[in-house]
Amino acid sequence: MKITEFPDGFDLVLGGRLLLRHRKDAPCLFVGAGEADYRMSRGHFAIEDYLSARRPLCHGEVRRENPGVRIILCEAAGLPPVLEIVVSGEKGRATLQFVSHEPRTNRLWLRMAAEEGERVWGGGEQLSYFDMRGRRFPLWTSEPGVGRDKSTLVTFQADRAGGSGGDYFTTNYPQPTYLSSRRYALHVDTTAFTALDFRHRTFHEIEVWAIPSRIELWTAERFTTLVTELSSYFGRQPPLPEWVRSGAIIGLKEGERSFERLERLAAAGTAISGLWCEDWVGVRETSFGTRLFWDWKWNPQRYPELDRRIATLRARGIRFLGYVNPYLCVDGSLYPQAVAADLLVKRLDRDEPYLVDFGEFTCGMVDFTRPEAIEWFEEEVIGRNLIDFGLSGWMADFGEYLPVDVRLASGEDGALAHNAWPVRWAQVNAEAVARRGMTGEVLFFMRAGFSNVQRYCPLLWAGDQSVDFSRHDGLQTVICAALSSGLLGNAYHHSDIGGYTSLYGNVRTAELLQRWAEMAVFTAVMRTHEGNRPRDNLQIDENAEVLAHFARMTRMHRHLAPYLRALSVEASATGLPLQRPQFLHFEDDPDAYGDQTSYLLGRDLLVAPVIEAGADRRRVYLPAGARWRHLWSGKEWPGGAEVQVEAPIGQPPVFSRVGSPHAALFAGLPGC
Numbered sequence: 001m002k003i004t005e006f007p008d009g010f011d012l013v014l015g016g017r018l019l020l021r022h023r024k025d026a027p028c029l030f031v032g033a034g035e036a037d038y039r040m041s042r043g044h045f046a047i048e049d050y051l052s053a054r055r056p057l058c059h060g061e062v063r064r065e066n067p068g069v070r071i072i073l074c075e076a077a078g079l080p081p082v083l084e085i086v087v088s089g090e091k092g093r094a095t096l097q098f099v100s101h102e103p104r105t106n107r108l109w110l111r112m113a114a115e116e117g118e119r120v121w122g123g124g125e126q127l128s129y130f131d132m133r134g135r136r137f138p139l140w141t142s143e144p145g146v147g148r149d150k151s152t153l154v155t156f157q158a159d160r161a162g163g164s165g166g167d168y169f170t171t172n173y174p175q176p177t178y179l180s181s182r183r184y185a186l187h188v189d190t191t192a193f194t195a196l197d198f199r200h201r202t203f204h205e206i207e208v209w210a211i212p213s214r215i216e217l218w219t220a221e222r223f224t225t226l227v228t229e230l231s232s233y234f235g236r237q238p239p240l241p242e243w244v245r246s247g248a249i250i251g252l253k254e255g256e257r258s259f260e261r262l263e264r265l266a267a268a269g270t271a272i273s274g275l276w277c278e279d280w281v282g283v284r285e286t287s288f289g290t291r292l293f294w295d296w297k298w299n300p301q302r303y304p305e306l307d308r309r310i311a312t313l314r315a316r317g318i319r320f321l322g323y324v325n326p327y328l329c330v331d332g333s334l335y336p337q338a339v340a341a342d343l344l345v346k347r348l349d350r351d352e353p354y355l356v357d358f359g360e361f362t363c364g365m366v367d368f369t370r371p372e373a374i375e376w377f378e379e380e381v382i383g384r385n386l387i388d389f390g391l392s393g394w395m396a397d398f399g400e401y402l403p404v405d406v407r408l409a410s411g412e413d414g415a416l417a418h419n420a421w422p423v424r425w426a427q428v429n430a431e432a433v434a435r436r437g438m439t440g441e442v443l444f445f446m447r448a449g450f451s452n453v454q455r456y457c458p459l460l461w462a463g464d465q466s467v468d469f470s471r472h473d474g475l476q477t478v479i480c481a482a483l484s485s486g487l488l489g490n491a492y493h494h495s496d497i498g499g500y501t502s503l504y505g506n507v508r509t510a511e512l513l514q515r516w517a518e519m520a521v522f523t524a525v526m527r528t529h530e531g532n533r534p535r536d537n538l539q540i541d542e543n544a545e546v547l548a549h550f551a552r553m554t555r556m557h558r559h560l561a562p563y564l565r566a567l568s569v570e571a572s573a574t575g576l577p578l579q580r581p582q583f584l585h586f587e588d589d590p591d592a593y594g595d596q597t598s599y600l601l602g603r604d605l606l607v608a609p610v611i612e613a614g615a616d617r618r619r620v621y622l623p624a625g626a627r628w629r630h631l632w633s634g635k636e637w638p639g640g641a642e643v644q645v646e647a648p649i650g651q652p653p654v655f656s657r658v659g660s661p662h663a664a665l666f667a668g669l670p671g672c
Contacts, residue, residue, distance in 0.1 A: 001013070001014050001087070001089050001090065001094050002014075003062060003069050003071075003087065005062050006023070008023050008024040008025070009021070009022040009023040009024060009027075009060055010022050010060055010062050010071070012087070012094075014089070014092065014094050014184065014217055014219050015092045015183075015184065015219025015220070016219075017182055017183070017184055017219055018113045019112055019113055019184065019217060020111075020112065020113065021113045022060050024058045024059065025058075027056045027057055027058050027060075027111075028110060028111045028112075028203075029056075029057045029060075029073055029083065029085075029108070029109070029110055029111075030054055030055060030056050030057065030108070030109040031054075031055055031057060031082060031083060031100075031102070031105045031107060031108055031109075031211075032051060032052070032053040032054035032055060032105065032106075032107040032108075032109075033051075033052050033053045033104055033105060033106055033107060034049045034050060034051040034052060034106065034107050034209065035049070035050045035052070036048070036049050036050075036193065036209060036415065037049070037050070038403075038404045038415065038418075040401070040403050040404075041162050041163055041164070042143070042162065042164065042357065042358065042359055042401075043142055043143035043398075043400050043401045044142060044143050044145065044162070044163050044164050044166070045140060045142045046163060047138070047140060047193065049209070051107070054107070054109070055075060055082075056075070057073040057074060057075060057082055057083060058075060058076060059073065059074050059075065059076050059077045059079070060072070060073050061073075067088060068086060068087055068088035068089075069086075069087045069088075070084060070085070070086050070087075071084065071085040071086075071087065072084055073085070080101065081101050082100075082101055082102055082105070083098060083099070083100055083101065083102075083105075083108075083211075084098070084099040084101070085097065085098060085099075086099065089217070092218060092219040092220060093216075093217065093218055093219075093229075094216075094217040095214055095215070095216055095217070096214060096215040096216075096217070097213065097214045098211050098212055098213065098214065098215075100211045105211065106209065106210055106211070107207070107208070107209060107210075108206075108207070108208045108210070108211055108212065109205055109206065109207050109208075110205070110206045110208075110215070111203040111204065111205050111206075112186065112203060112204045112205075112206065113202070113203060114198075114200065114201070114202055114203050114204050115182065116201065117181075118133065118180060118181050118182055119131045119133055119180070119181040119593055120132045120133050120178045120179065120180050120181070120196075120198050120204065121178065121179050121483075121484060121487055121581075122175070122177050122178035122179050122185075122484060122487055122488055123137050123139065123171075123174060123175060123176075123177070123178060123196055123484060124139065124171060124173045124174040124175035124177070124449065124450070124484065124485065124488070125171055125172065125173035125174075125175075125449065125460065125462070125481045125484055125485040125490075126169075126171060126480060126481065126484040127144060127148065127168075127171055127462070127463075127472070127473075127477040127478075127480055127481050128148065128168035128169070128471075128472050128477065128480065129168060129480070129596075130480045130483050130484055130581070130596035131593075131594075131596070132178065132196065132198050133198045134198060134199060135168070135169075135198060135199065136169075136195055136196070136197040136198070136199055137169045137174075137195060137196045137197075137198075138169055138174075138193070138194075138195045139174035139175065139176050139193070139194045139195065139196065139419075140174060140193055140418070140419065141171075141172060141173065141174055141399070141400045141418065141419050141421070141422055141448055141449070141450055142170055142171075142172070142400050143164065143166070143170070143172070143400060144166050144170045144171050144172060144463055144464070144473075145158065145164055145165050145166015145167065145170050145473075146158035146164055146165055146166060146466065146473065146501055146503060147165050147166065147466065147470065147472065147473050148165070148166040148167060148168060148170060148472040148473045148477075149168070149470070149471065149472040149473070150165070150167065152470070152472075153504075154466065154470070154473075154503070154504055154506060157503075157504045158503070158504075166473075168472060171463075172399075172400055172422075172447040172448045172449065172463045173422070173447065173448060173449035173450065173453070173460070173485065174194075174419070174450065175449070175450055175451050175488055176188035176190065176194040176196065176206070176208075176451065177230070177451065177488050178196060178204075179223070179226055179227075179230075179487055181593065183219060183220055183221065183222075183223065183226065184217060184218060184219040184220075184226075185217070185218045185219075185226050185229070185230055186206075186215060186216070186217055186218075187215065187216040187230075187233070187451070188206060188208060188212050188215050189212055189213050189214045189215065189216065189451075190208055190210055190212035190213065191416050191417070191418070191419040191420040191450065191451075192208055192209045192210035192212070192415070192416055192419070193208075193209040193415070193419075194206065194207065194208050194209070195207040209415075210416070216233070218230070222587065223583065223584050223587055224574070224576060224584060224585070227486075227487055227489070227574075227575055227576055227577075227584070228574045228575050228576070230487070230488055230489045230575070231454065231489035231491070231574070231575020231576075232575065233489075234451065234452055234453075234454040234455060234488065234489045235452065235454045235455020235456070235489070236454065236455070236489065236491070236571070236572060236575050237454065237455075237457070237458045237459070237490075237491055237492060237571070238439050238440040238458055238572075239440055239568045239569070239571070239572055240440075240443065240458065240459065240492060240524060240525070240568055241392075241393075241440060241441050241442070241443050242565075243273055243274070243317070243319055243392070244273050244274070244443060244525055245273070245557075245558070245561040245564055245565065246271065246272075246273040246317060246558055246561070247270065247271030247272045247273040247526070247554050247555075247557065247558050248270065248271065248272060248273060248497075248520075248526035248527065248528065248550075248553075248554040248557065249273055249274040249275075249276050249321060249393075249525065249526065249527040249528070250262060250265060250270075250272055250274070250275055250276065250527075250528055251276045251277075251278070251496075251527060251528045251529045251530060252275065252276070252277055252530065253277055253278055253279035253283070253290070253530055253534065254279075254534075255279065255302040255303060256302070256303065256304060258275065258277050259275075259309060261541050262275050262318075264541050264547075265540070265541055265547065265550075265551070268541075268547050268548060268551045269548075269551040269552075269555065270547075270550065270551040270554050270555075271551075271554040271555050271557065271558040272318050272554070273317075273318065273319065274318060274319040274320065274321050274392065274393065275313060275318055275319075275320055275321070276320075276321040276322070276393075276395070276527065277303070277320070277321070277322060278292060278322065278323035278395060279292055279299075279302060279323075280298060280299065280302070280303055280306065280322045280323065281293050281294070281295060281296060281297065281298070281299050281322070281323065282295070282299035282301070282302050283302070284361065286359055286360040286361070287359075287360065288359050288360075288503075288532060289502075289531075289532035289533040289534075290532070290533070290534065291358075291359070291360075291361070292323060293329065293332065294325065294327055294328060294329040294332060294358075294361075294363055295328070295329055295332025295333055295334055295335075296324045296328075296334060296381050296382075296385055296386070297333070297334070297381075297385040297389075298385070298389060306320075307389065307390060310389075310390040310391075311390065314390075314392075319392035319393065320390060320391060320392060321391060321392060321393040321394055321395075321443075322386060322391045322393075322394045322395075323394055323395045323397065324381070324382065324386060324394050324395075324396060324397070325396070325397040325398040325399075326365065326366050326368070326377075326398060326399060326425050326428070327356065327358070327363035327364065327365055327366070327398065327401070328344075328363055328364050328365075328366065329361055329362070329363050330355065330361075330362050330363065330364065331361070334381065335363075335364055338364060338366060338373075338376070339353060339364070341372065341376065342372075343366055343367060343370060343372060343373035343376055343377075344364040344365060344366060344367055344373075345364070345365040345366070345367045345402070345406050345407070345408060346367075346406065346407040346408075347406070347407060348405050348406065348407050353365075354403065354406050354407075356401055356403065358401075365401075365402065365406075367408060367409050368421070368424040368425065368427075368428060369408045369409045369410035369412060369417070369424075370408075370409035370410075373409075374428060374431075377428055377432075378428055378431050378432035378435060379432070379435065382428070382429065382432035382433075383432050383435055383436060386432075387432070387433070387436045387438060387442060388436075391442075392441070392442055392443065393442055393443035393444055393445070394444050395444070395445055395446075395461075396425065396426070396429045396444045396445065396446045396457075397446075397447065398425075398448060399421055399422035399425040399426075399446065399447075399448030399449075400421070400422065400448045402414065402417060402418045402421040403418075404418055419450045420450060421448075422446070422448035422449050422450050422453060423449070423450050423451070423452050423453045423456065425446070425448065426446055426449070426453050426456035426457040427456045429444050429446075429456070429457075430456040430457070430458075440458075443458060443459060444457075444458065444459070445457075445458070445459040445460065445461045445494070445525075446459075446460060446461070447460070447461050447462070447463040447464075449485075449490075453490075454488070454489040454490055457490075458492065459492045459493075459494065459524065459525060460481075460485055460490050460492065460493045460494070461493070461494055461495055461496070461527075462477065462478040462481040462482070462493065462494070462495040462496075463481075463500075464496070464499075464500040464501045464532075465477060465478060465495065465496065465499040465500060465501065466499055466500075466501045466502075466503075466506060467498060467499035467500070467501065467502050467506060467507060467508040467512060467531060467537060468499065468506055468512065468613075469512065469515075469611060469612055469613045473501075474499065474611075475499070475512065475515060475516055475519070475609070475611050476597050476609075476611040478493075478495035478519075479519075479579075479596065479597055479598075479599060479609065479611075480596050481493065481495075482523070482577070482579040482599065483579060483580070483581050483596060483599060485577075486577030486578075486579055486580065487577070487581075487584075489575050490577060491524075491568075491571035491575065491576070491577045491578060492524040492525070492568075492571070492577075492578060493523065493524060493577070493578070493579060494520065494523045494524055494525040494526070494527055495516075495520070495523075495527075496527065496528070496529035496531075497513065497516045497517050497520050497526065497527065497528045497529065497540075498512060498513045498516050498517075498528065498529065498531065498537075498540075499512070499516070499529075499531065500529055500531050500532060501531070501532055502531050502532055502533045502536055502537050503532075507536055507537050507538070508531070508537040508538045509538065509613070510538060510543055510545065510546050511613060511614075511649070512613070513538065513540060513546050513550070514546060514549050514550075514649050514650075515609065515610050515611070515649075515652075517549065517550050517553040518553060518609060518610070518649075518650075518652035519607070519609035519652065520553070520557070521553050521556045521557045521560070521652075522560075522579075522601045522605065522607040522652075522654065523578070523579060523601075524564065524568075524578050524579075526553070526554060526557045528540060549649065549650055552650070552672060555672040556669050556672040558672075559665070559668060559669055559672050560665070560669070562662070562665060563601075563602065563604075563605075563662050563665055563666075564578070566602075566662075567601075567602045570602070578601060578602065579599045579600070579601060580599060580600040580601075580602070581593075581596075581599060581600070582595065582598070582599070582600060582606070582621070582623045583623075584600065585600060585603050585623075586623035586624060586625050586626070586639070588624075588625065589623045589624040589625060589639070589640065591621060591623070591624070591640070592621070592623040592624070595621055597609070597611055598620060598621070603657065603660075604656055604657045604660035604661075604662055604666070605654060605655070605656055605657070605666065606620070606622065606623075606628060606654065606655040606656075606657070607652070607653075607654050608620040608652075608653040608654070608655075609652055609653075610647050610652060610653070615647065616646065616647055616648050616649075617644055617645060617646050617647050618644070618645060618647045618653045619642055619643070619644045620642065620643055620644075620645065620653050620655070621641075621642045622637055622638075622639045622640070622641060622642070622643060622655065623639050623640070624639040624640030625639055625640075626639045626657045626658065626659075627639065627657070627658040627659070628655040628656070628657060628658065629655060629656050629657075629658050630645060630653075630654075630655055631651075631654040631655065631656060631666065631669060631670065632651045632654075632670060633645075636658060637655075654669075
């Protein structure tokens with residue numbers, strides 16, 4: 001790290017890269033004051049800021065200390081200090097610690113030096129744009145919305161029905177972290193509302209609605225090293241359970257009849273690792289569709305003798321999974337227990353639980369800042385009701401809905417607690433599993449997240465995509481989600497096969513189910529979902545052709561188990577995700593940087609799913625530095641060129657790297 005002083009400013013260079021350039025007429029730091037307005041409707045947020053001041057800190061004085069450097073910033077020479085930055089670091093790593101001298105200052109803008117042609121990735125789990133250059137990304141955990149494209153009728157209808165349409169930046173899992181093609185990474189250590197603005201040609205602007213405690217910086221000569229550094233910082237997931245690689249997790253929610261339907265899939269030759277019945281807790285009907293009864297214990301009316309059935313399935317090598325979230329419906333049995341023990345988030349204006357409308361039913365929120373509430377939920381709810389009952393996993397849903405106008409036992413400001421809430425929720429699940437000694441054996445998966453969720457959540461899922469091929473809310477968005485989150489230390493990612501959200505006449509097609517299943521073969525976990533309106537949408541076991549295709553795809557996934565196991569071992573050692581952008585291993589090829597609709601599975605498979613309805617062929621860029629063999633035809637091409645291949649249903653464009661030690665395994669895939 002090197003800080004060079006100039007008569008009117010300074011430069012900060014790390015690993016040979018200019019990161020901060022401060023001059024009197026072009027300062028890198030601004031501070032101000034604002035008053036935020038957060039309005040929430042069923043997990044969707046409208047956020048505005050009344051900004052009363054934004055001031056450039058034009059004068060910077062560098063004071064060299066041992067160790068580190070202190071930079072004193074103010075508006076002009078001779079004026080009192082406004083902000084100090086304590087800079088420390090070595091060997092390609094630096095920390096900027098911020099000290100404010102003005103208690104009322106609650107906004108900060110930092111400008112990082114940028115270059116022409118630079119690309120940036122990260123921002124948590126981004127669904128629309130992998131390369132974030134040219135756009136601004138507000139980072140606030142929320143429902144992503146339906147459609148997520150203001151130019152579409154679906155998004156317009158969803159916005160009109162309660163502001164639930166979303167936009168390109170809305171996501172369950174934001175994170176104020178990015179990687180640059182200049183081979184550095186930056187992380188803002190804050191839970192406050194943050195925006196990453198990459199629209200300017202010569203700088204990237206980071207906006208924080210608080211004075212952050214610090215900003216972390218890393219540089220490296222290879223992208224793989226940066227990913228490893230980030231995964232070490234945020235924490236690495238345990239290896240996935242071995243049982244999950246034996247086939248697909250089948251999502252069914254039809255009560256007792258779910259077992260009959262499972263047998264139909266098994267009879268068709270489907271490789272099955274688990275049966276996932278999110279409705280094990282019971283259901284209620286709403287205008288959105290069939291919803292679960294949010295009271296986290298077995299509902300014997302909907303699933304008679306479930307405990308016996310779980311044991312029978314397990315003897316066949318099939319695990320049973322359920323569902324839980326951090327909210328308690330007021331008409332359930334757990335809610336009055338939590339009220340009596342004073343375990344719920346409170347209202348600001350009076351001493352009673354804060355109730356949230358989830359769409360025709362209301363719930364209280366367990367206060368995970370209260371130790372007694374954590375203990376109760378980990379031991380009594382997850383420990384006894386889920387793990388001890390026999391569940392091998394569950395969807396740990398939600399986490400995004402904490403309002404800002406709440407009273408928490410810790411006394412934290414709701415606006416600062418909101419983004420951290422998914423991480424607290426992940427920690428509760430991870431600790432409950434660890435209490436039973438089941439880490440790496442019990443598998444829960446989450447959609448919500450924020451910084452440090454990596455150290456607790458073993459598996460991400462991409463949330464509630466629409467049941468279509470749409471650009472901003474359909475099949476292809478889960479590729480972008482896996483790539484963006486994977487660079488930040490989330491090794492394992494998957495999605496609902498066939499999507500989830502069916503609204504405004506939008507229903508699944510057989511083609512969508514088949515194409516989604518083809519992609520899911522080449523991810524960490526295959527899992528199906530019936531969606532929010534199961535009776536309106538085609539299900540895998542309702543169409544003989546779809547079922548036969550799906551069964552074959554599950555056998556392909558099972559066939560890949562040795563390769564997926566090797567990638568899991570690698571992830572534990574290095575933090576490298578299973579799904580990777582081409583440039584992660586072919587960074588000397590400039591043409592490997594631009595595609596967000598294909599990915600590497602490990603180093604040795606290149607996967608380019610068909611993402612357009614009606615398409616039966618696809619153009620694929622093969623990165624330079626390797627020779628590639630088409631999975632289906634056996635034809636080989638040198639890298640560094642785009643090829644077009646036939647891609648009928650059942651033959652997704654997949655290429656293996658010639659010379660891979662797994663070549664024999666890959667050669668057996670077509671025969672599954």
